[in-house]
Amino acid sequence: MSFNKVILVGNVGKDPEIRRFENNIKASFSLATSETYTPRGGEKVTQTEWHNIVAWRRLAELSENYIRKGSQILVEGKLRYRSYDDREGIKRYIVEVEADVIQLLGRKPDNAGQPGQSYKSNQGYQGSTPGYSAPTQQASPSAGEEPAEDLSSQEPIDDLPF
Secondary structure, three states: OOOOOEEEEEEEOOOOEEEEOOOOEEEEEEEEEEEEEOOOOOOOEEEEEEEEEEEEHHHHHHHHHHOOOOOEEEEEEEEEEEEEEOOOOOEEEEEEEEEEEEEEOOOOOOOOOOOOOEEEOOOOEOOOOOOOOOEOOOOOOOOOOOOOOOOOOOOOOOOOOO
């Protein structure tokens, strides 16, 4: 069994770059994640990592319409490795996160979706004009299904084996 899953929360480094193909759309942008720590007897140190994010189809439309430089987002996806030849003919390697879910976080800037709204790669848009209509909400439990239990008010379990 294998598993390829990445979850990142950070700030967008630049407006998404949009590429349109015959039957597809791709958005790519950078995402910064920061970690702050204090070494023994030292001053606070902030280490920032930059991640290349790629979104396809509906998530690319979401990115084009709602994500801007500085936006705080959550991205769930898979690591993808690829290579290309640069202008000098040197083979370059790149690591990207192919987004499966994008969730808008933080406060709502102008022309943005609702904070906390989650969008999945297979989630559709209402209306007939792509990119100009509101995203659909995730469905509530069907009849006969029990809603998920709210665990936020329960006490943590202290006897975990790790």
